Amino acid sequence: MTHEPFDTLAATYALGALDGDERAQFERHLAGGCDVCEETLRESAEALAALARAEPRAIPPPEVKDALLRRIAATTSPRLERPQPRRLVWAVATLAAMIVGAAFTGTFVASRYEGRLGQMAREAAALRARVQQDEAALREQIAVYQAAVDLLRDPTTRVVTLHGLGPSPEATGRVIWHPVSGGHVFVANLPAVPAGSAYELWTIGDGAPQPAGLFRVDASGRGTHRIAAVQGGKPVKVFAVTIEPEAGVPAPTGPMVLASK
Numbered sequence: 001m002t003h004e005p006f007d008t009l010a011a012t013y014a015l016g017a018l019d020g021d022e023r024a025q026f027e028r029h030l031a032g033g034c035d036v037c038e039e040t041l042r043e044s045a046e047a048l049a050a051l052a053r054a055e056p057r058a059i060p061p062p063e064v065k066d067a068l069l070r071r072i073a074a075t076t077s078p079r080l081e082r083p084q085p086r087r088l089v090w091a092v093a094t095l096a097a098m099i100v101g102a103a104f105t106g107t108f109v110a111s112r113y114e115g116r117l118g119q120m121a122r123e124a125a126a127l128r129a130r131v132q133q134d135e136a137a138l139r140e141q142i143a144v145y146q147a148a149v150d151l152l153r154d155p156t157t158r159v160v161t162l163h164g165l166g167p168s169p170e171a172t173g174r175v176i177w178h179p180v181s182g183g184h185v186f187v188a189n190l191p192a193v194p195a196g197s198a199y200e201l202w203t204i205g206d207g208a209p210q211p212a213g214l215f216r217v218d219a220s221g222r223g224t225h226r227i228a229a230v231q232g233g234k235p236v237k238v239f240a241v242t243i244e245p246e247a248g249v250p251a252p253t254g255p256m257v258l259a260s261k
């Protein structure tokens with residue numbers, strides 16, 4: 001098998017948009033050790049970090065904005081599409097240019113035309129706020145994936161499958177678990193919990209189930225949650241999720257919706 005499909009998967013993965021079988025396939029590939037994909041993910045993390053620091057310091061003159069927009073137009077031209085391994089850096093650079101461009105636009109409109117074009121200024125500000133929100137969410141997601149990828153490099157890390165039970169047979173989940181570092185749970189197809197409730201994760205070893213944190217799912221039924229290591233590094237035999245009051249409980253009381261075998 002050539003490496004080519006993984007270039008595209010790496011780019012999508014780095015932007016937090018890979019799921020299902022493709023994600024599992026890519027994570028397996030990464031767990032097997034791949035310098036090319038690791039480099040791609042590292043470069044993307046750096047690009048996003050640079051993006052986070054790239055707060056425009058002052059109002060740029062119009063020619064700067066024009067040059068920027070010309071560069072974006074050139075970058076997005078299909079004629080200039082570069083070979084696959086550069087694709088991710090290219091995608092991140094385009095995203096960065098768009099975000100910076102949107103911020104510049106907002107600053108211009110607000111400073112020069114606010115009196116006459118108040119409506120446009122408000123729209124630009126709303127766009128900028130939305131872009132910043134999306135960017136923050138993207139960075140958070142990438143940080144979670146990066147942590148999971150780091151864990152997967154360790155051969156003692158296990159990937160445990162969770163199966164849907166009772167009220168949510170369609171639900172699925174994976175726990176990436178390291179006995180000393182703890183891990184992350186990734187769930188999909190879980191319905192939203194009723195108001196006043198939350199999903200609670202449990203680690204079960206030889207004794208009673210231990211609470212391992214509360215989490216919620218988004219509108220598409222997906223969620224992630226960081227799991228702290230078990231005290232004393234005691235082995236975990238089963239991971240389970242129940243529906244509990246939103247403040248959490250010390251021992252499970254509600255229906256079990258996900259569990260490992």
Ligand SMILES: [Zn+2]
Nearest residue numbers: 006034036037
């Ligand atoms: Zn690779």
